[in-house]
Amino acid sequence: MKAFVAVATWGSFAEAARRLRISPSAVTRSVAQLEDRLGLTLLSRTTRSVRLTERGQIYLESSRRILEDLETGERQARARTPSQGASCMSPPRSSSVGCTSCRWSGACWPTTRPRRAPEPV
Structure with missing residues (x-):
């Protein structure tokens, strides 16, 4: 798809090859x-x-949008910017097992605050 867009953009297979x-x-x-x-x-x-x-013109329009979205996604992933709504629950503090997805992605944060047990009266 990228090669097709390049050829369509620059009007030449040779120029597309050079640029890519x-x-x-x-x-x-x-x-x-x-x-x-x-x-x-x-x-x-x-x-x-x-x-x-x-x-080809119809396909080119869609291809450009797809490649632009792909580049945006790759940029965001490299920047480790979490998607909206994505989160990872933190394990209890006593747990020796950490959140697996947090360890490899670095995009984890607690979504709830721990509650204290009421003080005995």
Whole structure:
């Protein structure tokens, strides 16, 4: 998908390859595999130019949104920014077992405060 978007954006397999830092044949293979998987022709190719087909234009719009969302998710994950609503319950203080997901993700915080038992009268 990334190779397809690059070719559509820069209008050339060679330029897409240069910008993605991969070989032109890898870009060609990637786009061909995508078209085979979809059963569609996304790009109209001649020896001198590359143009989007009508279906290619539709797919390009969706692909750009998907890749943008993916980049945002990766940036947030690297920043260890927890998603809204995601939390991990802390184990009791006496427990020798910690919260497994907290240990590996670093994105854990208590969601409840411990209550004290009422003082005996």
